[in-house]
Amino acid sequence: MTALSLSGLHKSFGTVQAVKDVSLSVAAGETLTLLGPSGCGKSTVLRCVAGLERPDAGGVEVAGRDVTALPPEARHVGLVFQDYALFPHLSVLGNVTYGPRMRGAVRAVAEAQAREVLALVGLEALTSRRVTQLSGGQQQRVALARALATGAGLLLLDEPLSNLDEQLREELRSELRALFARVGAGVLLVTHDQREALALSDRVAVMRSGRVVQQGAAQQVFDRPATAWVAAFLGWENLLPGGPGRVRLVPETAVRLGMGEAFPVTRRQRTGSGLTVTVAHHDGPLTLHLSAREAAALDGDALRVDVDTSRVLDVPDDRPDGAAP
């Protein structure tokens, strides 16, 4: 079943075209991440789905029902925002019970539902705590529990891990993935963090200036960016000049060390796990991450590298300056 379907969505604020012709769908049980730099329109898409913004054109279907003209409360979606928006004066249980109660569930039923989802997110021992007495990670889980308690088939998450420190983010990334799989809802997630997108999503849609410029299976998009801009945004380091208006993307796995011609090492930087070097290859500078063992085998100021050209991707250069890399 399709949890969400967006077709031809447009949204402007005055002269700013925040969302341009966005179409995408999320299947039940699937996580789709909108990934893109700040200001590219990710949150606006999410807000149009939630009913917090009204699109200028296009349609929003949730579980096969056209909700484009419906107010947020009639859409039956679960929302988790960056700041969690919890009620500080209520307990954990009170926060999670609130939604079902507002939709008319009697207290006992609402509380039973709330306890069930709190157990799912591992907070059953903290139900009577005030949310102000919780850590950031625990508050994040309350926000998730509250969204899950709606029983909605579609969850919308806007940068859900952005307020947490790196270690907690790491932990919650794997927890969230497991949780999404367990509840079976469709999830539309917004982030500008590439690692988060890769860790949490089945599919990603990369947005640039209001448009979706590439979408597909998460690993596929990361492994095969369609353009130079997408590659650079996803953290590809080796973008070498190609033909006119083209760029050659060299995956590090296409580079064999200790074979082929020797090239000068122009930069070296120690990292936690080894050494990052830049090699002046005749096709352009290559940045390579060497393990401690590979670094030990480095012969003075030169490194033998052989590029497997069959694995190099030739893509259009759509970066704003159009300059040769």
Ligand SMILES: Nc1ncnc2c1ncn2[C@@H]1O[C@H](COP(=O)(O)OP(=O)(O)OP(=O)(O)O)[C@@H](O)[C@H]1O
């Ligand atoms: N209510 C608003 N009024 C005017 N302009 C807005 C409004 N909301 C968003 N915009 C503009 O629309 C564009 C897209 O904003 P949006 O918040 O959707 O981007 P985003 O990709 O979610 O960014 P971020 O990652 O920084 O949250 C931006 O140029 C933004 O300034």
